[in-house]
Amino acid sequence: MSRIGKQSVLIPDGVTVEVKSQTVTVKGAKGESAYTAPTCIAVEVKGNSVFVSRTDNSKHGKAMFGTVRSLINNMIIGVSQGYKKELSIEGVGYKAQLQGTDIILSLGYSHDINYSIPEGIAVEVKNGTTVSIEGIDKQLVGQVAARIRDFAPAEPYKGKGVRYVGEQIRRKEGKAVA
Structure with missing residues (x-):
């Protein structure tokens, strides 16, 4: 199981994260970025953290678990620091x-x-x-x-x-x- 995927992503001050169905939208001081997660991955925002989980145990789901978490983390860093x-x-x-x-x-x-x-x-x-x-x-x-x-x-x-x-x-x- 992915060790990176299990970690939550902290949302810094000045950054907002919205999840609508499978689309994750991140807004910050430098701009706005969006990503559509695959259907085998669920993304949810709790407080000031983003959590990624798998919806099934498929090979694709296991492969994308840590990848989606890293992409969301990169989006948050991008809109806050660039x-x-x-x-x-x-x-x-x-x-x-x-x-x-x-x-x-x-x-x-x-x-x-x-x-x-x-x-x-x-x-x-x-x-x-x-x-x-x-x-x-x-x-x-x-x-x-x-x-x-x-x-x-x-x-x-x-x-x-x-x-x-x-x-x-x-x-x-x-x-x-x-």
Whole structure:
């Protein structure tokens, strides 16, 4: 049985959680988020806590038990504090700039890359080499950061490319000169 699913989720001050049939709606200072739980999972709010339980002993119910609890916890953290990922761009001529709802990346290709920022995500570019991605949806923030990083992941020889701030790139030695 899931150890995570058994734990209750505390609701902090300034956050409201509503459950209507299978839809869980979380509202907070940063915005509103909704999730529809599978029918094999029951969600209820008691006082300032959210409890998740299984309605049947199916394999799917057991698999989703801890997952639903974690998703609700992530929603509560998202609407109260938000999520943030930072990317660092390194390399000669490598830079990023915002243009409306798009981010334009110059990453050493013959063309610039235009990436359309999804709704609910705030992107900030600091001095052309640091990209900050913020939002209330943990999955979406991580997905946008991973997509931008995938355009030119940091390579192991010179280290140029896009990397997460704090990410260690394992460097390789170049060719040995005789």
